Amino acid sequence: MDLPPELEKYRVEIMGHAIEYGLDFYETVFEVVQFDELNEVASYGGFPTRYPHWRFGMEYEELSKGYEYGLQKIYELVINNDPCYAYLMKSNKVVDQKLVMAHVYAHCDFFKNNLCFSQTNRKMMDQMANHATQIRRYVEQYGADVVEDFIEVCLSLENLIDPHSPFIKRDDGRNGEVDDDDGAAERKSPAKLKSKSYMDSFINPKDVLEKQAKFEEEERKRKKEKFPEKPQRDVLKFLLENASLEKWQSDILAIFREEAYYFAPQGQTKIMNEGWATYWHSKIMTEKSLTDAEVIDYADHHSGTVATSPGRLNPYKLGVELFRDIEERWNKGKFGKEYNECDDWVERKKWDKQTGVGRQKIFEVRRLYNDLMFIDAFLTPEFCLEHKLFAYAYNDRNDMYEISDRDFKKVKEKLLAGLTNFGQPFIFVVDANYLNRNELYLLHQHEGVELQLDEARDTLLNLFKIWKRPVHIETILDDAKTLLSFDGEEHNETEID
Amino acid sequence: MVKRIDRDVSRFRQIIRGKIKKDLKKYITRGELIGKKGKDLVSIPISQISIPRFRFSQRKMGGVGQGEGDVGSPIGRGDETGAGSAGDAPGQHILEVDISLDELAEMLGEELELPNIEARGKKSISSEKNKYTGISDTGPESLRHFKRTYRQALKRQIIAQNYDPDNPMIIPIREDKRYRTWKVTVEPESNAVIIYMMDVSGSMGDEQKEIVRTESFWIDTWLKHQYKNIETRYIIHDAVAREVDKETFYHTRESGGTIISSAYKLAASLVEKEYSPAEWNIYLFHFSDGDNWGEIDTDECIILLKENLLPKVNLFCYGQVESPYGSGQFIRDLEDYLPEEEKLVLSEIPDKDAIYASIKEFLGKGR
Numbered sequence: 001m002d003l004p005p006e007l008e009k010y011r012v013e014i015m016g017h018a019i020e021y022g023l024d025f026y027e028t029v030f031e032v033v034q035f036d037e038l039n040e041v042a043s044y045g046g047f048p049t050r051y052p053h054w055r056f057g058m059e060y061e062e063l064s065k066g067y068e069y070g071l072q073k074i075y076e077l078v079i080n081n082d083p084c085y086a087y088l089m090k091s092n093k094v095v096d097q098k099l100v101m102a103h104v105y106a107h108c109d110f111f112k113n114n115l116c117f118s119q120t121n122r123k124m125m126d127q128m129a130n131h132a133t134q135i136r137r138y139v140e141q142y143g144a145d146v147v148e149d150f151i152e153v154c155l156s157l158e159n160l161i162d163p164h165s166p167f168i169k170r171d172d173g174r175n176g177e178v179d180d181d182d183g184a185a186e187r188k189s190p191a192k193l194k195s196k197s198y199m200d201s202f203i204n205p206k207d208v209l210e211k212q213a214k215f216e217e218e219e220r221k222r223k224k225e226k227f228p229e230k231p232q233r234d235v236l237k238f239l240l241e242n243a244s245l246e247k248w249q250s251d252i253l254a255i256f257r258e259e260a261y262y263f264a265p266q267g268q269t270k271i272m273n274e275g276w277a278t279y280w281h282s283k284i285m286t287e288k289s290l291t292d293a294e295v296i297d298y299a300d301h302h303s304g305t306v307a308t309s310p311g312r313l314n315p316y317k318l319g320v321e322l323f324r325d326i327e328e329r330w331n332k333g334k335f336g337k338e339y340n341e342c343d344d345w346v347e348r349k350k351w352d353k354q355t356g357v358g359r360q361k362i363f364e365v366r367r368l369y370n371d372l373m374f375i376d377a378f379l380t381p382e383f384c385l386e387h388k389l390f391a392y393a394y395n396d397r398n399d400m401y402e403i404s405d406r407d408f409k410k411v412k413e414k415l416l417a418g419l420t421n422f423g424q425p426f427i428f429v430v431d432a433n434y435l436n437r438n439e440l441y442l443l444h445q446h447e448g449v450e451l452q453l454d455e456a457r458d459t460l461l462n463l464f465k466i467w468k469r470p471v472h473i474e475t476i477l478d479d480a481k482t483l484l485s486f487d488g489e490e491h492n493e494t495e496i497d
Numbered sequence: 498m499v500k501r502i503d504r505d506v507s508r509f510r511q512i513i514r515g516k517i518k519k520d521l522k523k524y525i526t527r528g529e530l531i532g533k534k535g536k537d538l539v540s541i542p543i544s545q546i547s548i549p550r551f552r553f554s555q556r557k558m559g560g561v562g563q564g565e566g567d568v569g570s571p572i573g574r575g576d577e578t579g580a581g582s583a584g585d586a587p588g589q590h591i592l593e594v595d596i597s598l599d600e601l602a603e604m605l606g607e608e609l610e611l612p613n614i615e616a617r618g619k620k621s622i623s624s625e626k627n628k629y630t631g632i633s634d635t636g637p638e639s640l641r642h643f644k645r646t647y648r649q650a651l652k653r654q655i656i657a658q659n660y661d662p663d664n665p666m667i668i669p670i671r672e673d674k675r676y677r678t679w680k681v682t683v684e685p686e687s688n689a690v691i692i693y694m695m696d697v698s699g700s701m702g703d704e705q706k707e708i709v710r711t712e713s714f715w716i717d718t719w720l721k722h723q724y725k726n727i728e729t730r731y732i733i734h735d736a737v738a739r740e741v742d743k744e745t746f747y748h749t750r751e752s753g754g755t756i757i758s759s760a761y762k763l764a765a766s767l768v769e770k771e772y773s774p775a776e777w778n779i780y781l782f783h784f785s786d787g788d789n790w791g792e793i794d795t796d797e798c799i800i801l802l803k804e805n806l807l808p809k810v811n812l813f814c815y816g817q818v819e820s821p822y823g824s825g826q827f828i829r830d831l832e833d834y835l836p837e838e839e840k841l842v843l844s845e846i847p848d849k850d851a852i853y854a855s856i857k858e859f860l861g862k863g864r
Contacts, residue, residue: 036500037500040500040501040502043502043505044502048501049501052504052505052508053505053508054505054508054509054511054512055505055509055548056502056505057502057504057505057506057507057508057509057510058509058546060502060505060506061506061509061594065593148508152548155548156548156549156550157550158550159550159551159552160551308563308564309564310562310563310564310565310566310572310573311562311572311573312562313560313561313562313563314563317563318563387563388563388564388565389561389562389563390561390562390563390564390566390568391559391560391561391562392559392560392561392562392572393559394555394556394557394559395571396556398571399574400571400572400573400574401559401571401572401573401574402569402570402571402572403562403566403567403568403569403570403572404559404568405568406568411561414559414560414561415561417558418558418560418561423553424551424552424553425551425552425553427551444551449553449554449557449558450553450554450557451551451552451553451554452552452553452554452555453554454549455547455549455550455551455552456549456551457549458549459549459550459551461549462549473551
């Protein structure tokens with residue numbers, strides 16, 4: 001659907017500014033929708049067609065209620081796809097629409113150029129619709145309840161992926177292992193080379209075969225002890241390959257895995273992506289597009305976007321300020337050995353080498369970094385102080401979250417911890433034949449933060465539904481190594497040494 | 498157009514309803530819903546149904562925030578949603594679900610296995626409704642029943658051997674045409690009145706009133722579900738009785754003695770003047786701690802009940818709440834003197850947890 005002429009005029013104008021500034025994006029299709037349509041699309045994670053599930057309904061109820069009560073309103077919704085799709089809410093003011101367009105073009109630029117997104121499916125719009133169709137077909141075939149239950153199981157395990165794996169290989173998760181040195185051992189395993197019977201003793205000499213058999217025996221023993229041989233980070237992939245699932249089940253699990261990989265980069269670059277878009281909408285609006293009459297409304301909207309509250313770190317705010325800080329530092333040459341070694345604060349403060357490469361630097365950053373690296377590389381003590389960042393912790397004496405530290409190192413540590421593995425615990429499959437009884441043994445690589453116990457139990461229960469044999473996860477609870485188990489009937493908690 | 502999301506929303510609501518029903522007993526006894534009541538909707542807070550994952554305990558995790566404050570200053574309660582980490586992890590939301598009173602009543606009915614009430618008396622209002630149930634061979638074209646017409650034509654052609662399976666052409670003629678037709682059904686509607694009476698003498702404390710309030714909320718909800726047309730009247734009494742509005746009913750605290758008959762007299766005169774038993778279904782609820790002033794008055798109450806009230810009402814419910822001061826004699830007296838009145842329901846409500854059972858006692862008779 002074409003934009004109304006007035007909006008189309010602004011779109012062309014803003015696209016022009018964006019290109020002028022050097023933003024580089026896929027074709028972007030804007031669609032004007034009513035608030036309820038926007039809420040619907042937003043509930044579906046931005047895609048108009050998804051498989052049926054109540055959690056979308058829950059999302060929708062919340063959004064609608066928030067909108068009705070005037071508490072929240074979605075301004076911007078953009079989908080990483082080629083072409084990019086973006087939605088504008090019909091009832092918004094023209095100045096809002098302009099701001100959103102500028103914001104959206106920057107997002108599209110980010111999607112297209114940031115490395116994290118380089119492996120994402122750019123035809124996801126179609127792919128999601130295909131997934132939906134496939135799942136609907138299974139619903140018709142096997143019944144809504146059965147499929148719904150299974151979907152919940154998949155959702156529950158959705159985060160057990162390896163966000164780096166797209167860069168290692170790219171397939172639907174059902175074929176092909178990464179070819180590493182284990183492959184060599186496997187290649188030896190065929191017992192006999194093909195031969196005519198009278199040639200057999202020459203082509204497959206007895207002593208070689210014996211050696212081979214011994215080797216295989218050892219190999220089998222080793223494998224028996226340990227399968228998988230190395231801990232597997234992509235738990236979903238492991239399950240797809242090794243759990244006994246019916247075809248429709250593994251199809252659905254594969255769909256969820258694919259969608260999880262599609263969404264993962266957005267989780268990895270939330271701060272950067274929003275910061276980048278905010279940086280550019282602010283630039284384009286204030287330097288180019290804003291008319292005098294629109295200033296107040298713009299300022300109101302923009303300040304809402306970057307507003308902070310004590311308990312919540314606003315990714316828009318943090319991102320845009322960091323990008324601005326980087327630009328300024330690289331413009332003034334506040335980087336490199338000389339600057340880093342200077343410990344005179346006054347000197348540092350008025351440092352200006354007229355390097356002028358700030359703009360260039362931020363474009364480079366938006367291409368190469370993800371949130372974790374972004375914070376690690378560019379969060380400075382000065383920034384931390386200026387923006388009043390603090391770390392907080394839960395105090396169980398008064399059931400409150402309290403400011404625990406303003407020290408730069410601690411703040412940064414905490415921030416990085418929250419971003420590592422996009423805020424998810426590291427979980428590996430270490431043994432699929434635990435106790436030689438085909439039980440599944442997962443390891444939570446503990447890095448200081450415990451798992452939410454009640455949820456972990458429920459997740460084990462879901463895992464059991466897929467593995468169909470007892471499942472375990474090793475973690476640390478109250479400083480003690482603990483094995484949480486579910487055997488199909490009851491949960492167990494055993495301390496291990 | 499039906500939106501795709503509607504299906505998901507209704508599935509979600511269905512799940513929520515199941516959840517509420519499961520916890521209905523808790524909601525009934527807590528009475529916290531009453532404060533959340535709007536005109537037709539009740540907001541029920543339920544914890545969001547989340548999908549379990551292996552994830553970090555939010556409390557152990559902490560996070561990074563931005564703003565003023567010294568080390569040690571609190572920034573949010575432990576159960577608040579505000580404190581999400583930079584990773585934007587979803588907090589535990591409390592979801593407010595709006596549910597209509599009617600739906601709530603239905604759940605209550607199903608949960609307590611309450612029978613539907615058989616209304617009595619002359620149905621004072623009746624409404625006519627058209628229902629398209631029949632088929633006729635005359636009628637306007639706009640109501641033509643295509644399938645029936647077609648079938649009729651097919652039948653006729655087969656009988657007349659005009660039907661050729663290789664060239665199946667069906668041509669309906671005038672006589673084949675069938676039309677939808679309606680029937681007028683008369684749906685009676687009954688009137689009902691609830692008269693609540695409460696003892697507000699010195700011995701009835703806030704806790705006792707809270708019980709009364711909660712219980713009458715549920716009774717109200719149920720009866721409103723059963724009758725389209727319902728009136729509610731409130732009477733409070735200590736040594737004298739007077740009619741009040743709803744607000745006053747729940748919030749007055751009087752002191753002084755208790756003369757129950759005063760309330761019964763007032764109720765009787767209300768019924769006499771305004772609610773003829775021939776046209777109205779009458780429900781009387783009386784809540785007290787059972788500490789009546791003297792046996793003479795109790796005798797009078799019993800006579801009033803026997804001669805004046807019970808013959809006219811559908812149900813007379815006496816709920817006795819327990820208070821530290823009351824003797825609780827009244828319920829025993831009623832039991833002794835009116836043992837075989839089936840319109841009289843007595844129920845003891847020692848504490849909030851007993852509300853559930855008491856509602857069932859009151860409304861379980863289907864009157």
